[in-house]
Amino acid sequence: MKTLYPALVWKRLAKVGEAETYVAESKPSPQSLERFYFGRKGGLLLRQDTESGAPGRRIRAIMYFSDFRAVDGVQVPHSVRIEAANGTDGTPVVFTLKYTEVKQNVSIEDAKF
DSSP states (O other), X not given: OTTTOTTOEEEEEEEETXXXXXXXEEOSSTTOXXXXXXXXXXXXXXXXXXXXXXXXXXXXXXXXXXXXXXXXXXXXXXXXXXXXXXXXXXXXXXXXXXXXXXXXXXXXXXXXX
């Protein structure tokens, strides 16, 4: 996090659903803003807000992380709900990714890329 978001600062407390969270914010570039909502219980990332693009063409996305399960001793979200709107007309797009299996540090053949 320190490498990707060197200007990350704690801003406030907020709720994500019923969960109390700490909100951290960073501007990784002049055209972007990132907000991270970490649960006060357990410290897991429950939500991430992203804004990027040029003036008049802002792209906004909100990602909600849930269904955390231990994978190799690390809590990993197995459900990610994404709400996005394009910068032209603000048309909303909402979809959910549900993972049935998560593996870490698996070798992948170069040919697959």
